[in-house]
Structures are given as C-alpha cells and as structure tokens.
Amino acid sequence: MRKHSVKSAAIVGATLLVVAACGSNKNEGGTAGGSCDTSKGTLTVGVVAPLSGNLSALGLGIKQSAELAVDEANKKCTVKGYKLNVSAQDDEANPAKGAQAATKLSTDPNVVGVVGTLNSSVAQTVQPILKEKKIPQVSPANTNPTLTRGNDFLTAPKRQFDNYFRVCTTDDLQGPYAGNYLVEKAGKKKIAIITDGKTYGEGLAAELSKQVAKKGGTIVGSEKVGEKDTDFSGVISKIKALAPEAVYYGGEYPVAGPLSKQMASAGLNVPLMGGDGIFDGKYIELGGKEGDLATSVGAPTESLATAKAFVDAYKAKFGKEDYAAYGAFSYDAANAIIGALAKTVDGAAWDESKRDSMLTNVGSYSGSGATGEVKFDQYGDSTNKVLTVYQVTSGKWKDVQTGEFTG
Amino acid sequence: MSVLLQQLANGVMQGALIALIALGYTMVYGIIQLINFAHGEVFMVASYGGLATFTLLPDDLKKSPAVALPLMFVGGIVVAVVVAVIMERFAYRPLRNAPRLAPLITALGVSVFLQEAVRVFYPNAKSNLPYPNVFPEGNLSLGPVNISWTGVLLVVLSVGLAVILQTYINRSRMGRAMRATAQDPDTAKLMGVNPDRVIVLTFILGAVLAGVAGILYGGFLGNINIDMGFQNGIFAFTAAVLGGVGSIRGAVIGAFIIGLIKTLAGQYMPGGTQYDYVWIFVVLILVLVFRPQGLFGEPERVRA
Numbered sequence: 116m117r118k119h120s121v122k123s124a125a126i127v128g129a130t131l132l133v134v135a136a137c138g139s140n141k142n143e144g145g146t147a148g149g150s151c152d153t154s155k156g157t158l159t160v161g162v163v164a165p166l167s168g169n170l171s172a173l174g175l176g177i178k179q180s181a182e183l184a185v186d187e188a189n190k191k192c193t194v195k196g197y198k199l200n201v202s203a204q205d206d207e208a209n210p211a212k213g214a215q216a217a218t219k220l221s222t223d224p225n226v227v228g229v230v231g232t233l234n235s236s237v238a239q240t241v242q243p244i245l246k247e248k249k250i251p252q253v254s255p256a257n258t259n260p261t262l263t264r265g266n267d268f269l270t271a272p273k274r275q276f277d278n279y280f281r282v283c284t285t286d287d288l289q290g291p292y293a294g295n296y297l298v299e300k301a302g303k304k305k306i307a308i309i310t311d312g313k314t315y316g317e318g319l320a321a322e323l324s325k326q327v328a329k330k331g332g333t334i335v336g337s338e339k340v341g342e343k344d345t346d347f348s349g350v351i352s353k354i355k356a357l358a359p360e361a362v363y364y365g366g367e368y369p370v371a372g373p374l375s376k377q378m379a380s381a382g383l384n385v386p387l388m389g390g391d392g393i394f395d396g397k398y399i400e401l402g403g404k405e406g407d408l409a410t411s412v413g414a415p416t417e418s419l420a421t422a423k424a425f426v427d428a429y430k431a432k433f434g435k436e437d438y439a440a441y442g443a444f445s446y447d448a449a450n451a452i453i454g455a456l457a458k459t460v461d462g463a464a465w466d467e468s469k470r471d472s473m474l475t476n477v478g479s480y481s482g483s484g485a486t487g488e489v490k491f492d493q494y495g496d497s498t499n500k501v502l503t504v505y506q507v508t509s510g511k512w513k514d515v516q517t518g519e520f521t522g
Numbered sequence: 523m524s525v526l527l528q529q530l531a532n533g534v535m536q537g538a539l540i541a542l543i544a545l546g547y548t549m550v551y552g553i554i555q556l557i558n559f560a561h562g563e564v565f566m567v568a569s570y571g572g573l574a575t576f577t578l579l580p581d582d583l584k585k586s587p588a589v590a591l592p593l594m595f596v597g598g599i600v601v602a603v604v605v606a607v608i609m610e611r612f613a614y615r616p617l618r619n620a621p622r623l624a625p626l627i628t629a630l631g632v633s634v635f636l637q638e639a640v641r642v643f644y645p646n647a648k649s650n651l652p653y654p655n656v657f658p659e660g661n662l663s664l665g666p667v668n669i670s671w672t673g674v675l676l677v678v679l680s681v682g683l684a685v686i687l688q689t690y691i692n693r694s695r696m697g698r699a700m701r702a703t704a705q706d707p708d709t710a711k712l713m714g715v716n717p718d719r720v721i722v723l724t725f726i727l728g729a730v731l732a733g734v735a736g737i738l739y740g741g742f743l744g745n746i747n748i749d750m751g752f753q754n755g756i757f758a759f760t761a762a763v764l765g766g767v768g769s770i771r772g773a774v775i776g777a778f779i780i781g782l783i784k785t786l787a788g789q790y791m792p793g794g795t796q797y798d799y800v801w802i803f804v805v806l807i808l809v810l811v812f813r814p815q816g817l818f819g820e821p822e823r824v825r826a
Contacts, residue, residue, distance in 0.1 A: 352528040352789070
C-alpha cells in the first residue's frame with residue numbers, strides 16, 4: 116500500500132512537471148532584440164485566441180501576427196529598456212476557457228496589453244476580467260457591436276469597457292453591407308437565415324435581416340443549428356421548401372462549409388453567404404461551393420499597399436501565408452499596444468501604476484498599419500469601417516466589392 | 523407532402539447511422555452489463571483510420587473509388603477492431619469482477635483518452651478534416667425526395683448488417699455461446715464456453731459495425747472531427763436504451779425512432795430545429811417512465 120502511494124505521488128509529480136513544461140513553452144515567441152537596451156527586463160503582450168479546436172486556423176493567424184509585431188518592435192528597440200515577448204493563451208473558442216486565459220494573464224504584472232479575442236462570445240467574459248486590472252484589450256476580430264456600445268448600440272450607444280478596443284469594424288455595418296449586396300447587387304430577394312445561436316452569428320444575422328427588409332427583400336425563414344451539429348439534412352429540407360434565392364449563415368466556417376456542401380447535395384443550389392467568420396480557406400476545403408459569398412472586415416490584405424510589408428515580413432518569418440482572415444488586424448492590434456506602451460514607458464520603468472496612462476495612450480493611439488489607418492473612436496471602435504465582399508471563384512476566395520456601408 | 527417525405531428519408535438515414543453504433547452498445551451490455559461509453563470513440567477512430575488509409579494510398583489508386591473505397595473500409599474496420607480489442611484486454615478485463623461502477627468510469631476515461639490521442643497524434647486533427655471524395659456521387663431521386671447514394675448505402679448496410687448479426691447470434695455455435703454467457707456466465711463456463719473469447723468476439727463485432735458506420739459517416743457528411751464519436755455515441759446510447767439495452771432489434775428500431783423524431787420535430791414542432799434534441803430526450807424519458815426496460819427489453823430472457 117505504502118509503495119503504491121509513493122508510486123502514484125511520483126506519477127502525479129511527473130504529470131505536474133509535464134504540465135508545467137507545456138505551460139512555459141507557450142511563453143516563447145518573440146526573439147531577443149539584437150543590440151537594444153533591455154536592462155529593465157521583459158514585458159509581455161498577451162494573446163487570447165483559439166489555438167486549438169475548429170477555429171484554430173484563425174487563432175494561429177492572430178497569434179503569429181502578434182508575434183511578428185513584437186519581434187519587429189524588439190528589433191527596432193521600440194520600447195526603451197525592455198524586451199517584449201508574447202504570451203499566447205488558448206481559449207478554444209470557449210467563453211469559460213477565455214475567462215481562465217484572461218485571469219492567468221491579468222495576474223501577471225508584466226502583461227501590458229492583450230490582443231484578442233477572436234470570438235465575440237469569448238470577449239464577453241474576457242472584457243470584465245481585464246478591466247478589473249485596467250489591462251487594455253485590443254481585438255482584431257470581434258465584430259459584435261454590443262461589446263463597445265451596449266445593447267442599444269444604434270439608438271443609445273454607451274461605452275461598455277474603457278479598456279476594450281478593436282481594430283476591425285462591427286456587425287451593425289457588416290450585416291447591412293451584406294444585405295445590400297445580396298438584394299441590390301446579386302438580386303436575391305428571398306433569403307433564408309440559419310444561425311448557430313452564438314453572440315456573433317445572431318447579431319450579424321439580425322442586422323442583415325433588418326437591411327434586407329428595408330431594401331425590399333424578404334426573409335423567408337430562419338433556423339438554428341447547433342455548433343457541434345454535422346448533419347443538417349433536416350434544416351436544409353425545411354429551408355428548401357421555402358424556395359429561398361440565397362441562404363445567409365450567421366456563424367463560422369466549421370459549420371458553414373459542410374452546410375453549403377449538404378445544401379448542394381440536397382438539391383438546394385443557391386449561394387450561401389456569411390460574415391467574416393466563414394471567410395477562410397478552410398471553408399472551401401470543408402465543402403464551401405463555387406459562388407458562395409462572404410463579407411469580411413477591411414480591404415483584401417493582398418491588395419493593400421500598407422499590407423504588403425506585413426505579408427512579406429510574415430512570409431519571411433513563418434514561411435507560409437497562413438495569417439488567415441485577421442492576421443493584418445492582429446498585427447495592427449499588437450502594434451497599437453506596443454506603440455502606446457512605448458509612449459507610456461518612455462525611458463522610465465514599467466509598473467502597475469502606469470496602467471491608467473497606458474489605457475489613455477491606447478485610446479489616443481494613431482498609426483498607419485497593415486489594414487490602413489489605425490485609430491479608435493470614443494467607444495473604442497475602429498475608425499476604419501471598410502468592408503469587402505468575397506466570392507468563391509475557382510476554389511478560392513476572390514474579392515468582388517470593397518467599400519463602406521453608406522445606408 | 524414532399525417536405526414530409528424528404529424529412530422521413532432524412533430521418534431514416536440518420537437512424538441508420540445511429541443504429542450501426544447502437545448495436546455495439548447493446549451487444550456489449552447484453553454480455554457483460556457494461557455501458558461502454560468509449561464505443562462512440564471506436565466509431566470515431568474508425569473514421570480517422572479510413573482517412574489515414576486513403577492518405578497512405580498511392581496516387582493512382584486514390585483516383586479509382588472502386589479500389590480506394592473498399593480499402594478504406596478495411597483500414598477503418600481494422601483500426602476499430604484493434605482499438606476495441608486492446609480496450610477490452612487492458613481496460614475492462616482486469617475489472618471484470620469489480621463493482622459495476624468501476625468499468626463504467628473506466629469507459630469514460632477510455633473515451634476521453636481516445637479522443638485526446640487522436641487530437642494530439644493525428645495530423646491536423648485539431649480542426650475538422652475533409653473526407654476524400656471516393657463515394658458514389660449524386661442522388662437517388664424518388665419523385666420529390668432526394669437521397670444521396672451514400673445515404674442509400676448507409677441504410678442498406680445498416681439494416682443488412684443488423685439482420686446478419688441477429689441471424690448469427692440466433693443460429694451459429696458462437697452465437698449460442700454468446701447467448702449462454704449473457705444469461706449466466708458461470709453456467710456457460712461449466713458447459714465449456716470460454717467467456718473471454720465470447721466477450722472479445724462481442725467487442726470485435728461491435729467494432730466492425732462501428733467501423734462501417736465511421737467510414738460511411740465521413741462519406742455522407744464530407745468531413746470528420748474528434749467530437750463526432752461523443753455526439754453520435756450519445757444518440758446511439760439513447761437508441762439502445764430506448765429500444766431496450768441488450769436487444770438487437772430494439773437498438774435498431776430505437777435508432778430509427780430517434781432519427782425520425784429529430785427530423786420531424788425540427789420540421790413540425792414549435793421552436794423548429796433549435797429544439798430537435800429536446801424532443802428526442804422527451805420521448806426517451808416518457809418511454810423510461812412507462813416502460814423502464816425499454817421498448818423491446820426483456821431483462822430476464824435472451825440478451826445479446
């Protein structure tokens with residue numbers, strides 16, 4: 116018996132060691148800055164994004180792009196006296212995991228800001244935790260308008276979290292922009308809606324519906340699917356009977372891709388449209404078909420002159436162009452944090468009493484980034500409101516229209 | 523009307539898939555009274571096994587479905603059987619005479635273990651993986667109803683294999699040994715039946731069926747992920763309970779009932795597809811309240 120407990124204690128101990136080793140591995144990222152003065156130590160830019168699970172393609176793009184920004188700052192000695200590193204935490208696209216990740220980062224006095232999250236639903240749990248410690252959070256990808264302006268974002272906007280900013284535009288513009296495209300450009304008057312019931316998809320689809328009705332189109336039906344569902348035959352048969360000319364899906368590509376494929380094989384041959392959540396190469400791999408549409412935030416990364424330097428540097432560092440939909444935004448988000456930090460520290464030493472001025476400096480940050488001008492308005496939203504419509508053409512997303520929503 | 527027919531067809535296809543998995547639950551329960559919660563994961567690894575087989579094929583074979591598809595079935599089934607046999611030998615056999623809660627908890631552990639093992643060791647298994655297009659394309663159109671050929675194959679194989687299984691258990695020598703072990707393991711042993719062999723065979727049969735289901739699932743839906751075993755396993759387990767755990771016929775009929783409730787409730791009940799799972803479990807609760815042994819469960823008589 117005694118031997119037994121010694122043995123199991125050893126196993127527990129070994130397991131803990133392995134876990135600890137895994138934990139510390141995650142903190143790599145950002146290589147040493149060549150000849151900069153780093154005598155004051157290391158400060159950390161946190162990243163909260165899904166690094167595993169279905170949305171990991173997007174999450175890894177966010178993480179690596181933030182690492183690139185930190186790397187460049189280290190090389191250029193942007194923050195005097197300090198070396199920067201990235202601590203990337205996996206939220207698995209799960210709000211509860213996101214809260215754990217945020218708590219872990221917020222207890223570290225050296226974390227100066229957080230890039231993330233990907234999902235609006237995760238942002239809802241992360242925001243208050245970081246606010247408690249006055250840690251600025253800059254999201255490259257949250258598009259739900261309530262995160263910055265509250266539930267009455269159109270009629271009575273009210274700033275929700277003074278530590279929360281985002282560099283992408285919001286669904287109250289993205290949804291209507293997609294609605295205009297569907298009704299006016301593509302000539303689809305009868306639209307069926309499918310959502311996954313999460314914050315992002317619901318909000319986006321609601322905004323789209325309003326605009327479609329305003330432009331003279333009809334929403335013929337709306338259905339929900341579970342995030343883990345895989346067989347959509349029931350939903351598709353139901354929608355098919357309503358004879359829609361297009362289906363709008365509020366959600367992300369792991370469901371949208373197979374959904375589009377199953378629509379086609381059930382004989383419902385109409386385009387599926389979605390928001391930035393389905394704008395990824397993986398969507399096509401999982402069954403997204405020719406003619407399907409997506410809106411995404413910003414202008415196409417490849418086409419922006421300001422983005423070229425980012426794309427080149429990313430390729431040089433990681434060897435692949437897998438920055439995904441939010442890479443350029445994440446790079447800009449990290450740079451906003453780094454820029455504000457440089458201004459806050461400015462040769463002095465970092466301590467937690469500087470968090471207030473850090474927040475002010477992020478709010479007043481202005482720079483020219485990979486996605487264009489990076490600036491925040493009084494709610495923490497980006498002043499960059501550009502959106503792009505993409506279409507699947509010969510197995511690839513191709514941009515068909517870029518602009519701002521004008522009503 | 524055409525919507526109703528299409529939804530019925532959808533329900534039958536979903537039921538056929540669940541039935542293939544449910545048979546594994548019900549057989550193992552019939553023999554050793556263990557709810558093998560890891561059975562859903564056997565189905566999942568079979569799917570990945572089939573995908574791996576396809577990936578390893580030389581390029582010219584990949585292009586000919588007539589060769590690739592049978593090889594994928596073989597690959598998937600072999601993986602499923604190996605996993606099931608190892609699982610039985612090392613996780614359940616040592617606990618054969620332990621209190622019943624012990625193997626049950628072990629089954630949950632094996633389930634998590636298999637899921638995480640695939641996630642960690644299978645390349646790119648962290649997100650959905652597309653399944654190769656080696657299945658017959660197109661649809662069978664019966665008037666307004668469209669059924670994909672993969673769906674037809676699924677229903678035919680599911681019902682066919684269930685009938686073969688039932689016959690095997692009722693007619694063959696080994697089947698008689700299985701029934702004997704189910705009724706009374708000790709007396710069966712006295713009659714010269716080797717319970718270890720019978721139990722391993724039961725796991726193997728369940729794994730073969732789950733293997734077939736795993737490959738068809740990939741072809742039917744076009745992509746697979748590591749959660750598929752858990753979710754479909756829950757449905758299959760529910761089907762087995764609904765039909766009466768231990769009964770072959772009950773598991774198959776329970777599975778079809780679940781498939782049909784899911785699609786029909788999604789179409790016609792208030793709340794639509796958002797609440798289709800709710801109705802499945804409402805029916806399960808009602809059945810268990812009024813007939814705790816399930817629709818076809820005959821706890822004191824023939825099991826397996």
